[in-house]
Amino acid sequence: MERGKRIVWIVRDYLKCSGCRRCEVACSLSHEGWIWPEASRIKVFMLVPGVEIPHLCAQCHDYPCVESCPVGALSVDDATGAVLVDRDKCTGCGVCIHKCPGNIPFLHPKDGKATICDLCGGEPQCAKVCQEAKFNALWTVREEKVGWGSINRKLFARPPEELTEDVAVNLYGERSEEMI
Amino acid sequence: MPRGYAGKFLEVDLSSGSIKDTVFSDEILKNYVGGRGLASKILWDRLGQRWETVDPLGPENIFLALTGPLTGINPGARMCISGKSPQCNGIIGSTLSGEFPVDLKCAGYDGVIVTGKAEKPVYILVTDDHAEIRSADHVWGKEAIETIRILVKETRDLLSERKPNVGKIKEPSMIYCGPAGESRVRTAAVLQKISHAAGYGGYGAVMGSKNLKAIVAKGTKPLPSAANPETVKILLREIDRRLIERDRMRRWGTGYGGYEVGARQSSEPIRNWQEEWHNEERFGGPKFDLRYWVKRYWGDFNCSVCCMKISVIKAGPYKGAITDDPDYEMQAYLGPNLGIFDPDKCIYLSALMDYLGLSGINGGNTLAFAAELYERGILTKEDLGFELKWGDVEAFEKLARKIVKREGICDILAEGTYRAALKISEMKGVDATKYAVHVKGVEVGAHGTRSGLDYNPIGYACSAQCGDHTSGVYDAYNDMGMVFHDSAVICSFCSHELIWDLYRAVTGWETTQDEWNRVLGRRIIQIQRAALLLGGPDIFWDPTLHDDNPPRFYEPLPSGPFKGKTTDRKTFEEMRKQYYKAIGWDEKGIPETEELRKLGLEDVDKALEKLRK
Numbered sequence: 001m002e003r004g005k006r007i008v009w010i011v012r013d014y015l016k017c018s019g020c021r022r023c024e025v026a027c028s029l030s031h032e033g034w035i036w037p038e039a040s041r042i043k044v045f046m047l048v049p050g051v052e053i054p055h056l057c058a059q060c061h062d063y064p065c066v067e068s069c070p071v072g073a074l075s076v077d078d079a080t081g082a083v084l085v086d087r088d089k090c091t092g093c094g095v096c097i098h099k100c101p102g103n104i105p106f107l108h109p110k111d112g113k114a115t116i117c118d119l120c121g122g123e124p125q126c127a128k129v130c131q132e133a134k135f136n137a138l139w140t141v142r143e144e145k146v147g148w149g150s151i152n153r154k155l156f157a158r159p160p161e162e163l164t165e166d167v168a169v170n171l172y173g174e175r176s177e178e179m180i
Numbered sequence: 181m182p183r184g185y186a187g188k189f190l191e192v193d194l195s196s197g198s199i200k201d202t203v204f205s206d207e208i209l210k211n212y213v214g215g216r217g218l219a220s221k222i223l224w225d226r227l228g229q230r231w232e233t234v235d236p237l238g239p240e241n242i243f244l245a246l247t248g249p250l251t252g253i254n255p256g257a258r259m260c261i262s263g264k265s266p267q268c269n270g271i272i273g274s275t276l277s278g279e280f281p282v283d284l285k286c287a288g289y290d291g292v293i294v295t296g297k298a299e300k301p302v303y304i305l306v307t308d309d310h311a312e313i314r315s316a317d318h319v320w321g322k323e324a325i326e327t328i329r330i331l332v333k334e335t336r337d338l339l340s341e342r343k344p345n346v347g348k349i350k351e352p353s354m355i356y357c358g359p360a361g362e363s364r365v366r367t368a369a370v371l372q373k374i375s376h377a378a379g380y381g382g383y384g385a386v387m388g389s390k391n392l393k394a395i396v397a398k399g400t401k402p403l404p405s406a407a408n409p410e411t412v413k414i415l416l417r418e419i420d421r422r423l424i425e426r427d428r429m430r431r432w433g434t435g436y437g438g439y440e441v442g443a444r445q446s447s448e449p450i451r452n453w454q455e456e457w458h459n460e461e462r463f464g465g466p467k468f469d470l471r472y473w474v475k476r477y478w479g480d481f482n483c484s485v486c487c488m489k490i491s492v493i494k495a496g497p498y499k500g501a502i503t504d505d506p507d508y509e510m511q512a513y514l515g516p517n518l519g520i521f522d523p524d525k526c527i528y529l530s531a532l533m534d535y536l537g538l539s540g541i542n543g544g545n546t547l548a549f550a551a552e553l554y555e556r557g558i559l560t561k562e563d564l565g566f567e568l569k570w571g572d573v574e575a576f577e578k579l580a581r582k583i584v585k586r587e588g589i590c591d592i593l594a595e596g597t598y599r600a601a602l603k604i605s606e607m608k609g610v611d612a613t614k615y616a617v618h619v620k621g622v623e624v625g626a627h628g629t630r631s632g633l634d635y636n637p638i639g640y641a642c643s644a645q646c647g648d649h650t651s652g653v654y655d656a657y658n659d660m661g662m663v664f665h666d667s668a669v670i671c672s673f674c675s676h677e678l679i680w681d682l683y684r685a686v687t688g689w690e691t692t693q694d695e696w697n698r699v700l701g702r703r704i705i706q707i708q709r710a711a712l713l714l715g716g717p718d719i720f721w722d723p724t725l726h727d728d729n730p731p732r733f734y735e736p737l738p739s740g741p742f743k744g745k746t747t748d749r750k751t752f753e754e755m756r757k758q759y760y761k762a763i764g765w766d767e768k769g770i771p772e773t774e775e776l777r778k779l780g781l782e783d784v785d786k787a788l789e790k791l792r793k
Contacts, residue, residue, distance in 0.1 A: 019478060034402050043348075046279075103348050104347075104348075
C-alpha cells in the first residue's frame with residue numbers, strides 16, 4: 001500500500017439527501033438488473049421522518065471486515081479500494097457485518113451472501129444519479145489510500161441509528177430528542 | 181399474471197381476524213388498472229347493490245390501500261386510498277406519496293383490502309407474503325411523530341429478532357391515521373411519514389372506525405418485473421432527464437404559491453374565501469425558504485423532482501414545528517384563509533394538522549368556516565368557550581384540538597364543513613350553508629374560479645371527486661388523464677409525455693391514451709358517479725342542485741385587480757350542459773342507459789333506475 005496511491009470514495013452529505021432513493025434504484029438496476037431496494041448496496045435509512053441516511057461501505061483504512069472473514073471471502077480491490085465478495089466462498093455467516101463498525105454489509109435477500117458496495121468498478125452509479133439530479137448528497141472523489149485523511153473514512157462507518165441521531169439534531173434541533 | 185403487478189392483494193377482515201390473498205383476473209386489472217380504478221370496481225362489485233345503506237363509518241365499509249403497476253417505477257412512488265367516502269358518500273381515489281406502496285409490492289402485494297372492524301385498536305404488519313394483526317393499544321391516541329417513532333422501533337426490532345443475522349434492517353414504512361381518524365372526524369387524513377397525506381375523502385376516519393391505527397410493511401423482494409424491462413430502463417433515463425429540467429418545480433415545489441396564487445391570479449382563499457387576492461409579500465416564498473427550509477429537496481421513492489421541502493421552526497414562539505414546505509394548499513388553508521400572513525404561524529398550524537391527522541385542506545377549511553360564523557355572530561364565545569378571530573393561531577389550535585376530541589360544539593364541526601353547516605343552520609335558525617365552501621361534502625382545494633385565471637367553472641362542480649383540486653373536469657376526454665394518474669398510480673407532478681409508453685412497457689398491454697380517455701377512464705368515472713348519486717345513508721345529492729359551485733364562488737370578488745369579477749352562472753350552466761352531454765349523462769346529470777350499456781355497466785344502469793323516476 002504505497003503512499004500517494006489513490007482510491008475511489010463516495011462522499012456522503014446526509015443533510016442534502018432528499019430521500020429519493022434513486023441511488024438504491026440505480027444500484028439495484030446495475031447489480032441486479034431490476035429495481036430492488038433491499039438488494040441495493042447503498043441503503044437509505046429513514047429511522048426518523050426526513051432524516052435520510054445513505055448507508056454504504058466507508059472503506060476503512062484497516063478493513064476490519066476483510067480481516068475478520070473466517071473463509072477469506074473478502075478482498076480489497078486494488079484499483080478502487082472497494083471490498084469485493086467472493087460469493088462462492090462466502091458462507092453467509094455474518095461475521096463481517098458484526099465486525100464492521102457501521103454494520104454496513106448485509107446478507108443478500110436472495111442468496112444470503114454478504115453484500116457490500118463494489119464501487120461499480122470505479123464509477124459508482126449511485127453518485128452519478130445523485131449528481132445528475134443535482135442533489136449533491138453523494139459524489140465520487142479519488143482519495144489517498146493511506147496517509148493524510150485516510151483514517152477519517154472509518155469515522156463514517158457507523159450504525160444508521162448513530163448517524164440518524166447526529167443528523168436529526170442538525171436538522172431538527174431540540175425537537176429531535178423526542179423523535180429518536 | 182400481468183407484468184407490473186405483484187399478483188395478489190392482501191385481504192384482512194378485522195371482525196374475524198381472518199387474513200387471505202385475493203386475486204383479480206387479468207381482465208379486471210387491464211380494465212381498472214389499480215388505485216382509483218380498481219377501488220371503484222371492488223367497491224361497486226361488493227357494495228353497489230346496497231350502496232345507499234352502507235355507513236362509511238360502519239364495519240360494512242371497505243378500506244382500500246391500492247398501488248398500481250407504475251407505483252415505484254415512475255418517479256415518485258404513490259398509492260391510492262379509497263372506500264366509501266364519509267365526506268361525499270361516493271368513491272374518492274385519494275393518493276399520497278411515500279415508500280409504503282414500494283414495501284408492499286416488494287412484500288408481494290399490490291394492495292390491502294380491509295373489511296370489518298377490530299374489537300380493539302390494531303395495526304397490520306405486512307412482510308414477504310405474510311401478514312399479521314397486532315395490538316395498537318399503545319399507540320392509540322398518539323400523534324403522528326410519536327406513532328411513527330413507536331411503530332418503527334417496534335416493528336424493526338421484531339423483524340431484527342426474526343432475522344438476527346442479515347444486517348441492519350431498514351425501517352418498515354407505514355400508512356396510519358392520527359387522533360382525528362380515531363375519533364372519526366370526517367376530515368381526517370391517512371398519512372405517511374410526516375405531512376404526506378391522503379386528505380380528500382376522509383379515509384382517516386374510515387381507518388379509525390375500523391379500529392385500525394396503521395398498516396406497516398417491509399418487503400425484501402424486488403419490485404414486480406416489467407414486460408419489457410430494457411425499454412423501461414431506457415424510458416426511465418429519458419423521463420428522469422425531462423423531470424430534472426423542471427427547474428421551477430424542483431427548486432420551489434408549490435411552496436411559493438401562498439403568495440403567488442393570491443397576488444398574481446386572485447384565486448387563493450382568504451378568510452374563508454371572502455377574498456381571493458392579497459399582496460402580502462411577507463408571506464412570500466423566500467420567507468419560507470430562507471428562514472425555515474432545512475431541506476430544499478425532499479422526495480419519495482425514485483423521485484427526481486423532489487418538490488417537497490422540510491420546514492423547521494428553530495426559534496421564536498412556534499419553535500419545534502416540523503412539516504413539509506408547507507406546499508401551496510397548506511400555505512393557503514392554514515395561512516390567508518385563516519387570516520394568517522406570517523410563515524411561522526402557517527408552518528405551525530400545518531404541522532399541527534399533520535400531528536393530529538387532520539387533512540390540511542378539508543380540516544383547514546372547517547376552521548375557517550367556523551371563524552366566519554364567529555365573525556358573523558352565528559357561533560359565539562359561549563358556543564366555543566373562547567374567542568375565534570382571524571389570524572389568532574392559539575385560537576385555531578384550540579379549535580382543531582377540540583374538533584379532534586369532539587368536545588362540545590366541536591363535535592358538530594368534526595362532521596366536516598357541510599354537515600356542520602346543516603346542523604348549525606338547524607340549531608341557530610340561520611342559513612349557514614352559504615358560508616360552507618365545499619362541493620358535495622368535500623371541502624374544495626385552494627384554487628378559486630372567480631378571477632377566471634385559475635380553475636374553470638365546472639371543474640369541481642361536475643367532478644366525481646367533488647372538491648378535489650387534483651381531479652377537476654373540463655371536456656370529458658383529456659380530464660381522464662387524472663383518473664389514469666390515480667389508477668396507475670403516479671404523482672401528477674411526475675407525470676410526463678412518456679407515461680403511456682412506460683405503462684405499455686411495464687404491463688405489456690397495448691392500451692392507448694385514446695382508449696383510456698374514451699372507454700376505460702370513462703367507465704371508472706361512471707361507477708364513481710353512480711356511487712356518488714346513490715349516496716347515503718345520511719346525505720343524498722341531487723345533481724340539479726348539487727352539481728354546482730359553493731355559493732361563495734358566485735359572489736363578486738371584493739378586492740384586487742379582479743374586483744367585481746365572479747363565476748358567471750350562465751357560462752357555468754352552459755358548460756355543465758355540454759359536459760353532461762359529452763360524458764353521457766342526461767339533463768338531470770344521471771348517466772344514461774345507453775352510455776352505461778356501451779361500457780358494459782348494466783348493473784350500474786339497473787342500480788340507477790330508481791333515480792331516473
